[in-house]
Amino acid sequence: MKVAIIKYNAGNIRSVDHALKRLGVTAEITDDPDAIVSADKVIFPGVGEAATTMSYLHDRGLDRLIEGLSQPVLGICLGQQLMCSWSEERDTKCIGIFDQPVRRFPQGLKVPHMGWNSLDLVRGKLFDETLKGAYVYFVHSYYVPVGEDTAAETGYMIPFSAALQKENFFATQFHPEKSGSPGEKILSNFLQL
Amino acid sequence: MLAKRIIPCLDIRNGKTVKGINFENVVDVGDPVELGAKYAREGADELVYLDITATVEGRKLFADLVRRISEHLNIPFTVGGGINQVEDADILLSAGADKVSINSSAVRDPGLIDRIAGGFGNQFVVVAIDAQFKNDGWTVFINGGRIPTEKELFSWAREAQERGAGEILFTSMNHDGTKNGYACEALRDLSSLLSIPVIASGGAGRKEHFVDVFDHGCADAALAASIFHYNEIPIPELKDYLKQNNIIVR
Numbered sequence: 001m002k003v004a005i006i007k008y009n010a011g012n013i014r015s016v017d018h019a020l021k022r023l024g025v026t027a028e029i030t031d032d033p034d035a036i037v038s039a040d041k042v043i044f045p046g047v048g049e050a051a052t053t054m055s056y057l058h059d060r061g062l063d064r065l066i067e068g069l070s071q072p073v074l075g076i077c078l079g080q081q082l083m084c085s086w087s088e089e090r091d092t093k094c095i096g097i098f099d100q101p102v103r104r105f106p107q108g109l110k111v112p113h114m115g116w117n118s119l120d121l122v123r124g125k126l127f128d129e130t131l132k133g134a135y136v137y138f139v140h141s142y143y144v145p146v147g148e149d150t151a152a153e154t155g156y157m158i159p160f161s162a163a164l165q166k167e168n169f170f171a172t173q174f175h176p177e178k179s180g181s182p183g184e185k186i187l188s189n190f191l192q193l
Numbered sequence: 194m195l196a197k198r199i200i201p202c203l204d205i206r207n208g209k210t211v212k213g214i215n216f217e218n219v220v221d222v223g224d225p226v227e228l229g230a231k232y233a234r235e236g237a238d239e240l241v242y243l244d245i246t247a248t249v250e251g252r253k254l255f256a257d258l259v260r261r262i263s264e265h266l267n268i269p270f271t272v273g274g275g276i277n278q279v280e281d282a283d284i285l286l287s288a289g290a291d292k293v294s295i296n297s298s299a300v301r302d303p304g305l306i307d308r309i310a311g312g313f314g315n316q317f318v319v320v321a322i323d324a325q326f327k328n329d330g331w332t333v334f335i336n337g338g339r340i341p342t343e344k345e346l347f348s349w350a351r352e353a354q355e356r357g358a359g360e361i362l363f364t365s366m367n368h369d370g371t372k373n374g375y376a377c378e379a380l381r382d383l384s385s386l387l388s389i390p391v392i393a394s395g396g397a398g399r400k401e402h403f404v405d406v407f408d409h410g411c412a413d414a415a416l417a418a419s420i421f422h423y424n425e426i427p428i429p430e431l432k433d434y435l436k437q438n439n440i441i442v443r
Contacts, residue, residue, distance in 0.1 A: 014263060014287065014288070014289045015263055015289050015291070018263050018264045018289060019267065021264065022264075022265075022267065047313075047314055047316065047317070048313070048314050049314065107388075109195075110387075110388055110389060110390050110413065111388060111389075112315065112316055112359060112389070112390075113195065114316065114359070114360065114390050114413075115195055115196060115197075115198050115238065115390070115413065115414070116195070116196040116198065116238055116443045117194065117195045117196065118194065118196075118443075135196060135443035137268070137269060139269075139316045139359075140316075141315075155194065156195060175269075177267075178267065178268060178269045178291065179267070179268075180233070180267050180268055181267070183267065184267060
């Protein structure tokens, strides 16, 4: 199986690669369009700021490339947010796979939402019932509200989309590569699609 | 619900985990990767690795070590020690660190916080503060608690937040090593002053101290070293105890 991790100006792509290695899969970290299009699975990781990252992707045509992929695609953290239609973070137009806005957490609790939080509701192909209530690792200041593509919900002041799924596109707000054994289960479910 | 985090801290010298008091009587307590993986299996929520090496060779060993840690660990980890410029942080990020912790270097050059946060995101920057309470105030110290500064804990923590710190790791020098509990009062004030998470450090000796630091200290996470290294409080036992006391942990 060929797995491509999209290489771009986002932090800590390496840890996704290491997590896949622990599952016995060697991935290619690449921004080569042919390598991405021909992969069996594509992972779109991301830590960083929405506007800068979107303009980086746009300049290289990677935004349209991601939108046109037909194999299973997994966006992680900022990856999930950029797969939505628009982000409140510096008023950024995003790729638009999921018809959802990305909003900043309201004032109240501490932001970033950082640490381990529970998956209160799970559905779709990345999850099974054993993952309901499982704790996974989040680090983010912006969130995707609950909508029709929501595949997992977590609560922090309000319920939000911990994961999304639509056709061949999957995304998690949390970091499965940093989420202990539940995270490994979710990555492994994605690899088995 | 967001869980409270338990964070074992490992001091690294020349690629080995060590434990000592004020850099004296340092003893080797195990391989950093194996020890970290053991803590992860036992339920540690994050790990902090602090490089206390002063030599260039030791620094290279540390970057190699960070890469090995990242390969083996399935939970987040922070690395600190000797990060004086953005390039130092970049090397550690590329090696696989999730966050960097800066302490004395941020006091000497506060703009370093802005530059690292600007380059890699706020979530990547933990500002560690060592402070001592004396004559009605908290004075910030640098160089491992050896040199007092003009800075005061609360105003410095607030400045660090404004400059882009994603978390504050506060060590009370009055409590560190005493095993008499964390500086809950100061932590509580810090937590209400800041809008970013606060990690408590210094003073853990008994399980009750963790209940106190989360309940009364309002800390988001609690860090400890020796009680874990010498297995005085096994992490699974600590987590069970916290659950019994209605603290949310994973």
